[in-house]
Amino acid sequence: MLPKDAGPRPRNWPAQVEQMTTTPERVSPIGAVQALPDTGGFFGPYGGQAVPPHLKAIMDSIADAYLAIRETDAYQQELAELHTHYVGRPSPIYHARRLSAHAGGQAEIYLKREDLNHTGAHKINHALGEALLAKHMGKTRVIAETGAGQHGVAMATACALAGIPCEIHMGAIDIAKEHPNVTKMKILGARIVNVDSGTRTLKDAVDSAFEAYLKDPENYFYAIGSVVGPHPFPMMVRDFQAIVGREARQQFAAMTGALPDYVVACVGGGSNAMGIFSGFMDAPSVRLVGVEPSGRSLAIGDHAATLSLGKPGTMHGFHSYMLQDDQGQPQPVHSIASGLDYPSVGPEHAYLKDTGRAEYHAVDDRACLDAFMDLSRFEGIIPALESAHALAWVLQQARKADRRLRYLINLSGRGDKDADFVAETLGL
Incomplete structure (x- = not known):
């Protein structure tokens, strides 16, 4: 059964997705048992x-x-x-007020601070x-x-x-x-x-x-x-990452008295996105958004927007969306973020796309760099280039917002690793 705060089901909400909700009687540090995948791993x-x-x-x-x-x-x-x-959990949620004001709309931006974990990422x-x-x-x-x-x-x-x-x-x-x-x-x-x-x-x-x-x-x-x-x-990596979503849902509700309108995360393979999405899967009033890299252009070899531009295929032992040539071989990919330049994506993301439970968009390298600098300059938080893709999409949407919307971004990593590269790229 969906919780009272979930709101109405969207038209494309399938029964199988409702079965993906967690069962509170079996909560553990790994997460609650979920119906998918099936016994064959599908x-x-x-x-x-x-x-x-x-x-x-x-x-x-x-x-x-x-x-x-x-x-x-x-x-x-x-x-x-x-x-x-050891890790320092729970990681906090931070209301990025100055960045929200900079965006100029009515949207409010919140960050799930996985960058504060030991080793600096989810x-x-x-x-x-x-x-x-x-x-x-x-x-x-x-x-x-x-x-x-x-x-x-x-x-x-x-x-x-x-x-x-x-x-x-x-x-x-x-x-x-x-x-x-x-x-x-x-x-x-x-x-x-x-x-x-x-x-x-x-x-x-x-x-x-x-x-x-x-x-x-x-x-x-x-x-x-x-x-x-x-x-x-x-399944295993999702289960280990599900702690992000469980924390985020409880923290956001305690902080605001409501659920976010959007939960947003970058997607390469998709682990940080599945982690935070899992906490809101049974709340269809929350829109789940994955953000891929459109890189330098939409030409072959210039992007890694798998869910946006790919089609179903098989590589590395699993079936999912894939950027592939006419022979079914992986196409070359590019992203300014090394963690996102992969020509396929996690199979659960492919399923969420097809069922309509999550939506997927892409932003380019330039928008990513702009978001990287905006968060650094307005909030004193240097994000990973991977996470900056999610931030870039939210900033684009926030600037157009004509009503109050709350965006929760999984800030999946910090940008220590990227600082020198960004400085050199931008001539700082």
């Missing part, structure tokens, strides 16, 4: 396990281990204590969950990929804490662009693999990491950095 037609039979058996064993271990008191207690005493939420799972499963090494470096830093941090060796695969372009995060990963003890093939960005880092994982999947754990990949990873 969100409607998206997701699944597009992998060879021997690898499917390994994915199924990870799913079984996750579902069993997550229910144990030892796992839940350790994760809950780390959220509080990534630590699932990194801790995955590293602890690997430890409980007796794995000897964690393999991961990273784009902007936030997932890499978070995994290196979590593996240092868990006492498990960590290997991070990162595209050569991103290594040069996100050097501060590379330094942090090395200090934390991670082995960095420079991926100099293909586009030398996130997609190729995923390919490289998966290849390394396949050398010994019995003893290695592949810690995927978003709600992508074969089942159970889209």
Whole structure:
């Protein structure tokens, strides 16, 4: 049943989406049980396990281990204590009054401050969950990929804490662009693999990491950095990130006496968006908005607007929207934000788009940079370029608002990693 504050269902609200609401009788540090994905790992037609039979058996064993271990008191207690005493949860919600006034309309802008977490982004939420799972499963090494470096830093941090060796695969372009995060990963003890093939960005880092994982999947754990990949990873990463949405809903209601009109997050693979969306899925009066990068232009290779311009396809072991050529191969992509330049997207986002429960828009590099500077100059908060995409879309809408609207943005990361690049790009 929908809560009283949810308002009327939109016309395209399907029964299956209503089943996605959380069940309060089973709340844990990982989150409440949700109806989707189904037992095959599908969100409607998206997701699944597009992998060879021997690898499917390994994915199924990870799913079984996750579902069993997550229910144990030892796992839940350790994760809950780390959220509080290590990560610094709950992260606060901040009313950006000066930025709201600068936008000039009647809209009010609020920020869920995931940038204040230990390691500076939402990534630590699932990194801790995955590293602890690997430890409980007796794995000897964690393999991961990273784009902007936030997932890499978070995994290196979590593996240092868990006492498990960590290997991070990162595209050569991103290594040069996100050097501060590379330094942090090395200090934390991670082995960095420079991926100099293909586009030398996130997609190729995923390919490289998966290849390394396949050398010994019995003893290695592949810690995927978003709600992508074969089942159970889209489910697991969403569950670990759902704490963002649970906190945000309670905090916003306590702060304002209502729910936000819009909940907005950037979308590359889509982990931070699924995290905050999950807290409002059963409140259809709240519009869920994902913001993708339209990059330099809408020409092939100049953007990564997968949900806006892609079509269903299969890559990296799952079925979802994908930017692809006529042969079904991934197209080259671009974004000023290294964490968003991926040619596919999490399968749950594809499902939410098709059902109409969430909407997806794109903003370009220039708007992203403007939003980055606006938040920095008006609120003293330097955001990650990824998060600045969501901020840019909200600023565009806020300037046109002719009535009071409340926008809640998931500020998924801080911009330390991007500061030098932005300064050089803008000639500061």
